[in-house]
Amino acid sequence: MSPRFSELFTTISSPINEIVDQLGANDLPYIFPVHPNLVHFTIGLFAIGIAFDFAGAFYPLEKRVFRYLALPVTRVGFHDVGWYNLLACSLISFFTVGAGFYEMLLAVPLPGVRSVIGQNAIDTMLWHAVGGVALLLMIVAMTIWRGYQRFVWRKDYGRQVSWLYLACGSLILVLMGVHGSLGAWLASEFGVHITADQLLAAGADLREVLP
Amino acid sequence: MRGLLMLELLPPLNDKNLPWLDVIHPIVVHFVIAMALITVVFDLLGVITRRRNLFEVSFWNLVVATVAIFVAIIFGQIEAGLANPYGAARDLLNYHSTIGWSLAGVLGLLTGWRYVVRQKDPTVLPAGFLVIDGVLAVLVFCQVYLGDMLVWVYGLHTVPVVEAVRSGVIS
Numbered sequence: 001m002s003p004r005f006s007e008l009f010t011t012i013s014s015p016i017n018e019i020v021d022q023l024g025a026n027d028l029p030y031i032f033p034v035h036p037n038l039v040h041f042t043i044g045l046f047a048i049g050i051a052f053d054f055a056g057a058f059y060p061l062e063k064r065v066f067r068y069l070a071l072p073v074t075r076v077g078f079h080d081v082g083w084y085n086l087l088a089c090s091l092i093s094f095f096t097v098g099a100g101f102y103e104m105l106l107a108v109p110l111p112g113v114r115s116v117i118g119q120n121a122i123d124t125m126l127w128h129a130v131g132g133v134a135l136l137l138m139i140v141a142m143t144i145w146r147g148y149q150r151f152v153w154r155k156d157y158g159r160q161v162s163w164l165y166l167a168c169g170s171l172i173l174v175l176m177g178v179h180g181s182l183g184a185w186l187a188s189e190f191g192v193h194i195t196a197d198q199l200l201a202a203g204a205d206l207r208e209v210l211p
Numbered sequence: 212m213r214g215l216l217m218l219e220l221l222p223p224l225n226d227k228n229l230p231w232l233d234v235i236h237p238i239v240v241h242f243v244i245a246m247a248l249i250t251v252v253f254d255l256l257g258v259i260t261r262r263r264n265l266f267e268v269s270f271w272n273l274v275v276a277t278v279a280i281f282v283a284i285i286f287g288q289i290e291a292g293l294a295n296p297y298g299a300a301r302d303l304l305n306y307h308s309t310i311g312w313s314l315a316g317v318l319g320l321l322t323g324w325r326y327v328v329r330q331k332d333p334t335v336l337p338a339g340f341l342v343i344d345g346v347l348a349v350l351v352f353c354q355v356y357l358g359d360m361l362v363w364v365y366g367l368h369t370v371p372v373v374e375a376v377r378s379g380v381i382s
Contacts, residue, residue: 026363026364031359031363031364032359032360032363032364033363036363037355037359039241040240040241040244040245041244041245041248041249043241043245044241044242044244044245044246044249045245045249047241047242048242048245048246048272048275052271070330071326072329072330072333074267076264077264077267077268077271077333078271080264080265080267080268081267081268081271081272084253084265084268085249085268085272088249088252110371113370116232180238181233184233184234184237185233187362187363187369188227188233188234188368188369188370189369189370191366191369191370191371193363194362194363194364194366194369195363195364195365195366196364196365196366196369196371196372197366197369197370197371197372200371200372200375200380201371205380206297206298206375206380206381207298207381210298210299210364210365211298211299
């Protein structure tokens with residue numbers, strides 16, 4: 001980049017400055033970020049949905065255990081959890097991604113920090129943003145695939161999902177783990193939307209401003 | 212801190228004052244928060260739409276939430292012990308621990324109740340269970356509020372706060 005361009009970046013200030021008087025110390029107009037709270041649902045519902053489809057797929061092996069435990073279990077019950085949890089995951093994840101973008105546009109990561117894997121703040125944010133949209137696409141595609149298996153392709157089968165579906169679900173869970181770690185570092189290392197971290201970076205005395 | 216037996220069992224602490232890479236408790240609570248609240252949603256939907264198989268979905272989610280909360284408490288207690296809460300965060304952490312242990316009891320009771328009723332007929336939701344569901348949802352919301360305060364306001368286990376505590380800027 002030529003020096004002239006980099007001068008432009010320092011003279012044009014961030015658009016966040018225009019609404020800075022409406023924001024708190026955490027750079028948000030409210031006390032906690034919404035995105036990390038919605039993430040509980042995206043990850044929890046997806047993981048448990050896939051887990052219960054695994055339980056349904058391996059049902060013939062588990063039958064004896066459940067009989068021993070005197071726990072009445074049906075295979076279709078397991079697959080119901082797999083389907084409805086994934087459906088709920090799909091619906092709520094649009095809000096997860098939407099809230100994520102809103103809050104990322106307002107993010108002020110601490111300068112000069114590198115994450116565990118050596119990434120700077122903007123790289124972590126961009127990967128987390130693009131990855132989030134990609135994951136939403138995968139979740140929705142999985143839900144459509146799951147629906148077709150349940151209602152059309154495999155409706156007469158005991159095992160409602162194909163092995164390939166379960167493999168894809170497992171792979172997406174690994175991706176979610178990596179993706180979630182990037183998000184966690186945005187908070188725990190870059191201090192994004194954390195009141196105490198932002199106040200400390202501003203040189204405030206937490207004993208006074210955050211008693 | 213030196214000389215404490217438990218700490219000697221753990222690997223050395225990093226810049227988040229953790230013996231492992233990142234906080235584990237907030238990951239485990241995905242499965243408590245999401246599963247407990249989706250149980251309430253599916254119970255409600257089951258009653259409204261009369262889709263009885265939704266009660267089976269909510270039962271299994273309740274089972275997962277109940278198992279997960281004990282794991283969440285184990286990691287929560289370890290990480291709370293290493294959190295160095297300061298100011299009002301000390302009280303918040305105490306409330307969070309109290310409600311956390313209570314929720315384990317509440318979830319255990321609810322799962323047991325549902326288990327017994329389900330043995331007779333899995334398509335029936337016990338009378339008044341929706342009211343209990345409401346109480347469960349309120350408890351979970353309070354718990355999430357307190358946990359959010361500890362992370363997003365007080366920044367416990369984040370690098371800048373740990374640094375400030377270690378250098379004695381906050382206590």
